Amino acid sequence: APATLRPGDTATLNYTLSNVGNAGTPTTWWDRIYVDRGARHGLLEVAAVRNDVALAPQDRVTHSISVSLPNWLDEGDYHWLVRSDVADAVHERNGEHNNATLASLRVARPDLRVASLQAPRVTRSGDRISVEWSVENRGAIATGNWVDSIQLVQGTTTRPLVRHVHQQGLAAAASYTAVADFAIPLECSGDYQVVVTTDAEGGVDDRDRRDNRQTQMISIAQLPWADLAITSVSAPQQVIGDPARFTIGWTVANEGTGPGVGDTWSEQAILSSDELLGNGDDRVVAEYRQHGFLAAGEAVSRSVEVALPAGTSGRYRLFVVADRHAEVFENFSEGNNVGRLPQALDLMPRPYADLQVVSVAAHGTPESGQPLRVEWEVANRGIGPTDSADWRDEIWLSRNADGSDRVASFGWAQHIGQLAVGESYRRSVELTLPDGISGDHYLNVRSGGPFEFIFGDNNRGSSAAIPVTLSSSADLVVDSISLPQSAVEGELIDLGWTVVNQGLVAATGAWRDSLRLLPAGGGAPIELGSFSYDRGLAAGQSYTRSEQLRLPARIEGLHRLQVVSNAGPDAQGRRLYEHGSAGGNNTALSSGLIDISLKQRPDLRLTRVEVAEHVAAGGTTAIRYTTGNFGNAATSGRWTDKLYLSLDATLGSDDALVGEIASPG
Missing domain, CATH: 2.60.40.10 (Immunoglobulins)
Structure with a gap:
């Protein structure tokens, strides 16, 4: 065992x-x-x-x-x-x-212990040093692999530097020695602790981890560093040409404590369409590759010729960035690596015009529905003549001084001819204010069409507030309606009606009167016709119209006649304006009724049908039937009788047509 x-x-x-x-x-x-x-x-x-x-x-x-x-x-x-x-x-x-x-x-468990640590007491940032340590096992055998680490610690800041993998375990009472060479980070400065930890990742079931690390003080003097700064940027304020060609100049200086580490870096000139460097609209237009150190306090100037793609146009911000790819250690002082041209850089293919509406004025009495003359002036305040000789000025009426809340559009006024720098032209048009408006309104004119570079947003001008007075309107009312008491479907009848203008002003222009029959018992209206009137109607005056119309076929019963004056626009889109409630009293119903009867008609009926009781499939048979007219009028013309074979004695789509017989007339 x-x-x-x-x-x-x-x-x-x-x-x-x-x-x-x-x-x-x-x-x-x-x-x-x-x-x-x-x-x-x-x-x-x-x-x-x-x-x-x-x-x-x-x-x-x-x-x-x-x-x-x-x-x-x-x-x-x-x-x-x-x-x-x-x-x-x-x-x-x-x-x-x-x-x-x-x-x-x-x-027993293993018990790894850092038995010794040897490292330099003094060094400089950027220098390579050698650290040696030994680990002994004072417990049972330690199997497998584990990691020893080396860190630099200053206060609460820890910098991992080395990760050393020990392989093949360690027998009880055995030890090993390891050595690591590494460079001190350039940013380190001051007193640090070199900390060596065995089994830093806890892979060994160690009896007592308190002795798994050992430290030694080391004093680090920081190597003098470079601090690259863009101290000036120059370029023309305006470039005219297609493609655009111009010169960018800048100066880069070393404001650090020494030449530093890294003698090669890139400097880039960047165009941006906004004030932000580093977002998606940046465009690198020039790059200079530096080879060689800059001593502390030394500066060097660059001059780069730039040719942009054809069609480049716009207002840009020009930035120059030193050490664009972070190749030089600057001890976290990169905030001055970016320089900017003080003014905007305007790039354009040709000199631009700048059309501005310098004045808009109304002449006349502003009343709703009445004529008013508007006059405006357009000036070219750009740096070149217009590049076209044909454009339009738009005119509209708004409730707000900034042209918003549009009330009516009055179309476009054409301008013919180029406009030189500083020149202007005046135009005027006669327009009609919309019906039914009142209060302060504004006439607006917008010009545009020629190349204006970035100045196409200042092309609108507005008048002073125009106090529009509400005009009186006509008021058409259907005064009386005449119609016969009875009629027969499909016949001509005589209808008459009278329209009165009970408004304060004459009704001018054209309008339509529409007629329809309304069933007394309810139902869909029956349109009879629409009649245009274009002779005007003075205030207090009336007109009477009589028309002979043919009633539709197949209608019967009691009906009333409805007349609607000023029913809608005529074929030319004209309609009389009636303000407010005057536009809602244009409809009238006849007090009397018309009784419409149906015409006398024939009434064909089958009175007798004789067929055989049994017929062989594919055979022939005789069919005899009698047709009678039970109506109150004789038939006219000819018709066709059709014979069907049915399984259910009900005529339907599944029945077979077996014969057609022409009537004798």
Whole structure:
């Protein structure tokens, strides 16, 4: 049996049984293996073995079994205890005294300890140093691999530097020595502790981890560092050309304590369409690759010719960034690596015009529904003439001075001819204000069309507030309706109606009067016609119209005539404006009723049908029938009688047509 194990270990235990009696054993009995923990803690069973082979006198058998110690078993000195035939299945008379045997067992954990540490006492940042340490095992064997680490610690700041993997374990009372070479980080400065920790990741079931680390003080002097700064950036404020070509200049200086580490870096010139460097709209337009150190306090100037792709146009911000790829150690002083052109950089393919509506004025009395003249002036305040000679000015009316809450659009006014820098033109149009509006409104004009670079958002001008007065409107009312008391479907009837303008002003323009029949008992209206009127109607005046209309066929019963004046726009889209309630009193119903009767019609009926009772399939038969007219009018024209064969005496889609007979007329 193994003499030394760790808690949780698995080992192989061998024991031999001998039958020293003079009779054979039965075929089955049980042996049990224990860890004897002494009188205080008792026996701990770790295995059981079933014997299934009989032993003849003087025979023996050897068993090999795998046993595992619990992880919770305390360290200490124990015994293996093997007991054979624990249930007394084998009758041994007076031979039971030799059924058990003991073997020593020591349970112990590994105990790794950093026994020594050697490192320099003084060094500089950036220098390579060598650290040597030794680890000894004062406990049981340590198996497997584990990690020793080296760290630099200053206050609450820990810098991991080395991860050293130790392989193949370590026997009890054995030791090993390890060496690591590494560079001190450039940013380190001051007093640090070199900390070596064995089994830093806790892979070993160590008895006492308090001695797994050892420290040594080291003083680090920081190497002089570089601090690259962009101290100036120059470029033209405006570049005109396609493609755009211009020169970018900048100066980079070393404001650090020395040349530092790293004598190669990149400087980039970047165009951005906004104030932010580093988002998605950045465009690198030039790059300079530096080779060689800059001494502390030294500066150097660059000049780079830039040619941009054709069609580049816009207002940009120009940035220059030193050490773009962070190749130089600057001791966290990179905040001054970015320089910026003080002013915006305007790139354009040609000189731009800048159309501005400099004035908008209304002339006349602003009344709803009435004419008003608007006049405006457009000036070119750009740096070049317009690149086109044809554009339009838009005119609209709004409730707000900024042109929002549009009330009406008055279309476009065409301008023909180029406009030089500083020149302007005046235009005026006669427009009609919308009906029914009142209060302060604003006339707006927006010009545009030629190339204006980035100045296309200042093309709108607005008038001062225009106090619009609500105009009086006409008020058409259907005053009377005339119609016959009776009529016959499909006949011509005479209808008449009178419309009065009870408003304060004349009704001008054109409108429509529509007529319809409404069943007295309810139902869908019957449209009779719509009639246009375009001769105007003075206030207090009226007109009477008479029209002869044909009634639709197949209608009957009592009906009223409904007349709607100013019913809707005519074919040209014209309609008379009536303000407020004046637009809701245009409908009237006749007080009298018209009784519509149906015309006299023939009424064909089958009075007799004679057919054979039995007919063979595919054969022929005779059918005789009589048709009579039971109506109050004679038939006219000719018609066709159709004969069907049906299984259910009900005419349907499944019936077969077997004959057609033309009527005699």
